[in-house]
Amino acid sequence: MYAALAGSGVAIVPFSSASVLADLEVGIVWWGAVEALTVVVVFLHGWSANAQFGLIGAYRYVAIGLPVMLISMFMLIAAALPAESLALPQIVESQRGLWNVIRQPLGLPLFLLLGLSLSFRGPFNYADSADIAGGTAAEVSGAPRLVWEFARLAMLTAVAAMAASVFLGGYLGPWLPGPAWLVLKTATLLLVLVCLTEQLARISPSRMMTLIWTTLLPLSFLHLVWAGVLAL
Amino acid sequence: MTLPAILIVAAALIGIGLYGTLSQQSFVMLMMGLELMLNGVMLAAVGFWSLTAGGLPTGQLLAIIVMAVMAVEMAVGFALITAVYRSRQADVTESLTTLKH
Amino acid sequence: MAVTILGRLAARAPVPVFVAMGRDGAPAIEHLLKSGDIDFTATPRHANILLVAGRTRESDQPYLDRLHDQMPHPRATFWWGDAHSDDIDEARRSASADDPVAPLRALYRKLIGGSYASETHRLSDEPPAPWRGRGDHGQGGEGMMGGVPYGRMMPMPPTPDIRDGLALDVYRTQVGPFMPYWPAGLILEVTFQGDVIQSAEVVQPPYPPRDIDREPFDRLLHEQTPLAQIERTRATHHLACIARVLSLVELPTLSRRAQIVAARIRANETVAIGPLRKAAARAGLMAAIKPGLGRIDDDLACELGGPVRRAAGHVLDSRNDDPTYTRLGFTPVTQKQSDCQARVAQWFDEAEQALALASAAPHILIAQGQLAEPPWALRAPPLDYRVTELLPGLEWSEALLVLNSFDSAALCRMAPLETP
Amino acid sequence: MNVIDIAFWIFAAIAVISGWRVFCTDSMVRASFLLLLSFIAVGLIMVLLNAPYLGIATVFMMAVEMMVMALFMVMFMMNPAGLNPMMMVHQHRFSIAAGVFVFATLTGLICVTRFTSNPVDPGLDSVASLGKELLGNSMLIFETAGVTLLATMVASVILSSRSGRFGTADTGAVPPPLEPGGEPAGRQPEQHSGHAHHHH
Structure with a gap:
């Protein structure tokens, strides 16, 4: 199910000006729904294990996942302001002049944090970390575990593709054809995500919660105000 | 996709929601019954908006207001449950009998 | 046909091993780490081979059986070190001296190839607690929940809540001896509320410290030992503790690197710890450990001795009254507040200092019986202070950090066998 | 019976069945996620009715709400995992009658009234x-x-x-004393904990 969600996340990313898998005029809201359902799915994965460490992992993931999802929605709304539309193709078109990452500097780093926490990697690995013996994946082995690992990677690529199209002007680029640019940008973002995974240490869940609620969320409010003023 | 069909489905949801609200003992399940009824109401509202009101903007507005009501009702419900649980360690409707006497 | 191709591919994959750390099983782990194609898994469910490293106590046998039954087929157990049950055939046992990598790989290839029968269940699997439902749908009965007329209506928690007054259900469980990043052999009976620990008692003390760390100190008591060897052992011991803390803070590559550095130091290569320390600092190791976590008061630190005492700021080290050390300009390193951060920083400082001393005096011999105070020699009596008094109120990940911030000797003295 | 109709009937069936299942499952957490399933079905019906924003916003909001509800379920309720079957129902027959009665009257009303049909133009x-x-x-x-x-x-x-202006919440409502610092005035509410001893 988690893999299907990741797949649907990628579906709305426009590959080139003409072709987009799912031409929804509410792309961002659909991405928000994907995030929310991911949190639900990972909780279920932990809870269904009916073991104490699985449940602890599931709860820690939900505790961190919900506030981070709020932050990501603010980022996306901020990106949608200059484009005056929720649809992703329009957002990418609006970046023809100037990429969003330059106009709204704060957007990309916070969105990458979301990417890490959505697929619980590196500093945000609260669901499957080693100190709770594999967390939600503690009771899973063989084929289901393979699918679970594949889904985590798929979600990471979905986030990278989404970030590339919303902040780095998806398929816009001088020489190469559209899709090539998108693939290039997604690959670079994946690289950034993976080294973030290795580099940063993970602080305890309660401190991370206070960090998110007291610093990152107000930061995303400011970002939204900044984008609003800019788009006036 | 005719309007009566949609309304019947909405009525079914409201019926189930009512049954759930009246029959369940625990607060949280009672609130889920309410949520289901509100869900039915919203479905009916959107049904009317798209098939009879011909896309009048205020129709969508009503649906969003219903959604807001859902959120408010849930938030206050949970706050009440926490308060009751904290003072009485009770989370089943059976034990709140102060109004009965 | 396809199965054999997949089979061959699987055989070449790194061997998934779940390690049950017995008494002084660590050298095996360093061997495996250096080889690189052994994959340590977090749970028995992800592994095919259960590696029992070192000697295990008789009382641990039920836990080993439970671990063994959780492993998916095809599975096997590999005893490393002098396994007390010698009825196991040659393919699955190896003496503690040699390197376990080759036999493990061969065993794994045989397992995947199917030429080696997978082991059967050891425990029968009927649910431990009998069903006590009374209601017509099987619900209710005392102690079991189930609606108004039948079961207990409200979850009445035995202990009041220690945080925000919302007394919710508590969950009592035993945290077992062979969990990864758990002091080997220790069994705690923990009462959880959510993932916050409400209370904990020791069920079984941890294994005594590893022989390989004590060997030069013991030899010192009855004959001369080279100073370099003593300092190298101290450095490897500290690095092993640091590696465990690193992996608890989700830096697996750095912790693997620390263990490899420890293995190379043991093999008498000159290795610098500086870059490892800088990498850990850059990754935010110190920031990840909450300041003030696991703070212990001074007199307890003094009793525990060794790095824990120096982390509390007491400049007391038996080495500074030893002539050879003073000639080398040895000044004990100390931290200020004695909490997890200070202890980890203390480990780093002492390891670097030990290596500097070792390289400065490769051939100097220390006279017999001088250095009587190795902190991890288990001769000191157990204290009345229990490590479990530090845990209540901590979240699970913080509690693990606190447990791993003490070296194994200090832990043994703080968690002796309760006489129930 | 083109594709939209079939999709509509499928979603409608999902919504109603999962709605009904919500109230007869044993485990609370399963109930909340079944409710989520019925909400998703309703959301998708809205998308079919050419109101994509509303539909997907419903799915989004309900996913988070049901998540929080699942958390509350496990916090407060007795056996969230549903290992032990539970018949937590009171005034059972009356509520069934009420539910069926409401459903019957509404459907009757629907069939009787003639609706003006002025469908929204899909281009909007x-x-x-x-x-x-x-x-x-x-x-x-x-x-x-x-x-x-x-x-x-x-x-x-x-x-x-927990911490209110007049002391923590779990001290309960105590009437103020007549003279300052004295015994609380008025009838003492007899101390009974959550176990109401059913003196109907």
Whole structure:
């Protein structure tokens, strides 16, 4: 199910000006729904294990996942302001002049944090970390575990593709054809995500919660105000 | 996709929601019954908006207001449950009998 | 046909091993780490081979059986070190001296190839607690929940809540001896509320410290030992503790690197710890450990001795009254507040200092019986202070950090066998 | 019976069945996620009715709400995992009758009335019209909705927080003493814990 969600996340990313898998005029809201359902799915994965460490992992993931999802929605709304539309193709078109990452500097780093926490990697690995013996994946082995690992990677690529199209002007680029640019940008973002995974240490869940609620969320409010003023 | 069909489905949801609200003992399940009824109401509202009101903007507005009501009702419900649980360690409707006497 | 191709591919994959750390099983782990194609898994469910490293106590046998039954087929157990049950055939046992990598790989290839029968269940699997439902749908009965007329209506928690007054259900469980990043052999009976620990008692003390760390100190008591060897052992011991803390803070590559550095130091290569320390600092190791976590008061630190005492700021080290050390300009390193951060920083400082001393005096011999105070020699009596008094109120990940911030000797003295 | 109709009937069936299952499963957490399933089905029906923003917003909101409900379930309720079957029902027959009665009357009403059919033209960009409406002539409605939401947040925090102005919440409502510092006045509420001893 988690893999299907990741797949649907990628579906709305426009590959080139003409072709987009799912031409929804509410792309961002659909991405928000994907995030929310991911949190639900990972909780279920932990809870269904009916073991104490699985449940602890599931709860820690939900505790961190919900506030981070709020932050990501603010980022996306901020990106949608200059484009005056929720649809992703329009957002990418609006970046023809100037990429969003330059106009709204704060957007990309916070969105990458979301990417890490959505697929619980590196500093945000609260669901499957080693100190709770594999967390939600503690009771899973063989084929289901393979699918679970594949889904985590798929979600990471979905986030990278989404970030590339919303902040780095998806398929816009001088020489190469559209899709090539998108693939290039997604690959670079994946690289950034993976080294973030290795580099940063993970602080305890309660401190991370206070960090998110007291610093990152107000930061995303400011970002939204900044984008609003800019788009006036 | 005719309007009566949609309304019947909405009525079914409201019926189930009512049954759930009246029959369940625990607060949280009672609130889920309410949520289901509100869900039915919203479905009916959107049904009317798209098939009879011909896309009048205020129709969508009503649906969003219903959604807001859902959120408010849930938030206050949970706050009440926490308060009751904290003072009485009770989370089943059976034990709140102060109004009965 | 396809199965054999997949089979061959699987055989070449790194061997998934779940390690049950017995008494002084660590050298095996360093061997495996250096080889690189052994994959340590977090749970028995992800592994095919259960590696029992070192000697295990008789009382641990039920836990080993439970671990063994959780492993998916095809599975096997590999005893490393002098396994007390010698009825196991040659393919699955190896003496503690040699390197376990080759036999493990061969065993794994045989397992995947199917030429080696997978082991059967050891425990029968009927649910431990009998069903006590009374209601017509099987619900209710005392102690079991189930609606108004039948079961207990409200979850009445035995202990009041220690945080925000919302007394919710508590969950009592035993945290077992062979969990990864758990002091080997220790069994705690923990009462959880959510993932916050409400209370904990020791069920079984941890294994005594590893022989390989004590060997030069013991030899010192009855004959001369080279100073370099003593300092190298101290450095490897500290690095092993640091590696465990690193992996608890989700830096697996750095912790693997620390263990490899420890293995190379043991093999008498000159290795610098500086870059490892800088990498850990850059990754935010110190920031990840909450300041003030696991703070212990001074007199307890003094009793525990060794790095824990120096982390509390007491400049007391038996080495500074030893002539050879003073000639080398040895000044004990100390931290200020004695909490997890200070202890980890203390480990780093002492390891670097030990290596500097070792390289400065490769051939100097220390006279017999001088250095009587190795902190991890288990001769000191157990204290009345229990490590479990530090845990209540901590979240699970913080509690693990606190447990791993003490070296194994200090832990043994703080968690002796309760006489129930 | 083109594709949309089939999809509509499938979603409708999912919504109703999972709605009914919500109230007869044993485990609470399963109940909340079944409710989520029925909400998703309703959301998708809305998308079919050419109101994509509303539909997907419902799915989004309900996913988070059901997540929180699952958390509350496990916090308060007795056996969240449903290992032990539970018949937590009172005044059972009366509620079935009420539910069926409401359903019957509504369907009767629906079949009787003739609705004006003036379907929305699919070309209408409902999101833009909604946007203009929100900030256009019904801006006031939305300001009040915003303020009520704020008031709810404040109220729920006060209700559930422990430290109130007059001591912590779990000391219960105690009437003030007649002379300062004395015994609380008025009839002493007989101390009974959660176990109400059913003296109907």
